[in-house]
Each structure stands twice: as structure tokens, then as C-alpha cells.
Amino acid sequence: MTLLAMRDRESVLAVRFAISPLWETQAAVQALADERGRTYHGPWLHHVLADATRIDWMPLLAVLPRSGYVPDFLTPPPTTAAPAFGDQLAQVGATDPLQVAIEIQRCRESVHDEMSRRRLGSLLADPERARDQLTGLLADAWTTLLERHWARVRSLLDHDIAERSRTLARHGLRHALAGLHPKVRWTDDGISLRNDCERTVAVDERGLLLMPSAYLWPRVAAIIEEPWQPTIIYPANGIAALWQSTQAVPEALSRLLGRTRARILTTLDEPLSTTALAAKHALSPAGVSRHLLALRNAGLVTTTRNGHEVRYRPTELGLMLLQAND
Numbered sequence: 001m002t003l004l005a006m007r008d009r010e011s012v013l014a015v016r017f018a019i020s021p022l023w024e025t026q027a028a029v030q031a032l033a034d035e036r037g038r039t040y041h042g043p044w045l046h047h048v049l050a051d052a053t054r055i056d057w058m059p060l061l062a063v064l065p066r067s068g069y070v071p072d073f074l075t076p077p078p079t080t081a082a083p084a085f086g087d088q089l090a091q092v093g094a095t096d097p098l099q100v101a102i103e104i105q106r107c108r109e110s111v112h113d114e115m116s117r118r119r120l121g122s123l124l125a126d127p128e129r130a131r132d133q134l135t136g137l138l139a140d141a142w143t144t145l146l147e148r149h150w151a152r153v154r155s156l157l158d159h160d161i162a163e164r165s166r167t168l169a170r171h172g173l174r175h176a177l178a179g180l181h182p183k184v185r186w187t188d189d190g191i192s193l194r195n196d197c198e199r200t201v202a203v204d205e206r207g208l209l210l211m212p213s214a215y216l217w218p219r220v221a222a223i224i225e226e227p228w229q230p231t232i233i234y235p236a237n238g239i240a241a242l243w244q245s246t247q248a249v250p251e252a253l254s255r256l257l258g259r260t261r262a263r264i265l266t267t268l269d270e271p272l273s274t275t276a277l278a279a280k281h282a283l284s285p286a287g288v289s290r291h292l293l294a295l296r297n298a299g300l301v302t303t304t305r306n307g308h309e310v311r312y313r314p315t316e317l318g319l320m321l322l323q324a325n326d
Contacts, residue, residue, distance in 0.1 A: 005190040014207020022088035027215035028145040043243035060137040062119035068110035071103035077229040093135040101127040151279035160212040160236040180234040181220040212236035271311035
């Protein structure tokens with residue numbers, strides 16, 4: 001068991017949520033290679049498999065073992081709530097080769113498969129070259145596996161954080177942590193993570209970072225080695241519906257509004273942003289904005305603000321129209 005010891009008030013107050021497109025990228029590579037990761041990702045796999053098979057992922061998979069230590073320099077904990085992939089990748093590419101060597105060696109010591117150990121030994125022979133090669137493969141993974149689907153994945157992660165933030169505000173940190181994963185729980189000494197590692201990690205004034213992931217299910221992961229900020233990565237809620245097609249649209253509603261606007265209105269069973277709607281319907285954000293403007297001018301949708309994000313929901317008239325078409 002790993003204990004993340006919250007030493008003082010400052011460490012508790014600094015607990016925060018973040019999204020990491022770089023973490024999701026390496027997790028997508030693992031899901032591509034691991035049949036367990038395909039449970040909820042079959043439609044995604046169907047879209048990416050042809051392009052993915054043209055790339056040799058072996059050097060990257062060597063440092064992403066199913067069981068064992070994964071080098072943290074590949075997915076440094078983000079310092080902002082939602083960093084850009086390019087900024088994160090640049091951070092990986094600038095990692096000190098000595099840090100690369102330390103973490104790849106730690107990975108090599110944690111795995112027992114001889115083939116994996118040989119591949120990791122080859123990477124250790126030239127840490128700077130290994131860093132550049134792995135950085136390039138992460139860039140390939142982003143463009144091949146995730147970039148086209150990021151808006152949909154990002155919407156899922158945003159929704160998870162919004163729900164857990166409301167729980168945190170209403171009920172406190174203990175309740176917010178209780179639903180992360182069965183292996184994570186609050187104790188009098190801090191946060192315990194049930195794993196094979198017996199150690200205590202001090203959470204200092206940097207606080208604890210909590211990151212939802214679309215590709216991690218059913219596992220939970222943690223970053224606990226220096227110099228990185230302590231981080232828990234957990235499966236986001238709603239993964240089962242991530243790749244589902246949108247619900248059927250009544251034909252009468254389509255004739256009245258047009259099929260796309262009817263689809264958008266039907267989707268608003270919860271407030272959603274333009275980006276989230278674009279991801280759900282495989283449309284451009286600009287196209288969705290035009291349809292939302294038309295629906296708003298017709299008095300069928302209205303807006304609410306959630307932080308910096310504008311979300312759309314049906315008006316009373318819009319709800320009456322949907323109910324009449326049920």
C-alpha cells in the first residue's frame with residue numbers, strides 16, 4: 001500500500017484536478033496493445049487500427065509495461081488545468097538525459113520479461129537518443145490515435161471533473177476521493193492507494209493532483225517519484241458511453257428543424273458546450289455554433305455559464321417540443 005501523507009493544511013488546500021492529453025496519448029497506446037483496454041474502446045479501435053499498424057510501437061511499449069514502473073518523464077504531471085499536447089510534448093523532449101536514464105533503469109528493474117529487459121537495455125545505451133525516439137513516437141501516437149478524437153475524450157474528462165468538483169464543494173475532500181476508485185480511500189494519515197508498493201510519500205505544498213483518464217479503466221495509477229508532483233490517475237466516469245452513437249432523432253422533429261439541429265436539441269439532456277456537442281456529433285465547432293444560434297433565436301435553447309465555459313440547454317419551449325416528439 002502507498003500512503004500519500006497530507007502533512008499540513010497547505011497540502012490539503014492544494015489538491016486540484018487536471019487533464020493531460022499526453023497521459024491519454026500513452027494510455028491509448030497501452031489500450032491499443034492490451035486486449036483488456038478494448039472493452040469500451042472497440043469503435044475507436046476500428047477507426048485507428050489501420051493507421052496504427054503502420055508504426056513500430058515496440059520502443060514505446062517497452063517503457064509502458066503492463067506490470068511495472070512506467071517512466072514518469074513520459075507523462076509529467078501538468079502544471080495547469082488543461083495544457084496543450086504540444087507544450088507537454090516539448091517538456092518530454094527537454095528532459096535531462098540523466099533523468100531519462102534513471103527512470104528507464106527503474107523500469108528495467110521492475111519487469112521480468114527478458115525481451116522487454118533487452119529492449120530497455122538498448123534504450124539505456126543512449127538515453128538522449130532514447131528520449132528523442134520516445135518523444136517522436138508520442139507525437140505519432142497523438143496524431144494517429146487521439147487527435148481526431150480528442151474533443152470527444154476531452155468532453156468526457158471535463159464532465160468527470162465538473163461532477164467531482166461539485167462533490168468536493170458540497171461534501172468535502174473525503175467524499176470526492178471516495179468515488180475515484182475502490183483502491184483509493186481517505187484515512188486519518190492521508191490518502192491510501194492499495195498497490196504492491198509499501199511506502200509513504202509526503203504531499204508537500206504542491207498538493208496532490210487528480211487526473212481522470214478515458215483509457216485507464218479498470219486500473220488506477222499514481223506518480224509518486226521525485227521530482228514529480230504526487231498524482232493519482234483514475235478511470236473517468238461515463239467511459240461506457242464514450243463511443244456510443246447519438247440517440248435516434250424523431251422523424252417529425254427532423255422535418256421541423258432539420259436533421260442536424262434536431263440531433264443537437266435531442267442531445268441536450270444535460271447542459272453541454274459547443275466543443276462537447278461537436279465531439280458527440282462529429283461536427284466542426286463552427287458548424288455547431290451556427291446551429292445553436294438558430295436554435296437560440298427560435299427560443300429552443302438557452303445558455304448557462306460554468307467557469308469560462310458556456311453550456312447550452314433546452315428552454316421550456318424546447319423541452320415541450322422534445323416531449324411532444326417522444
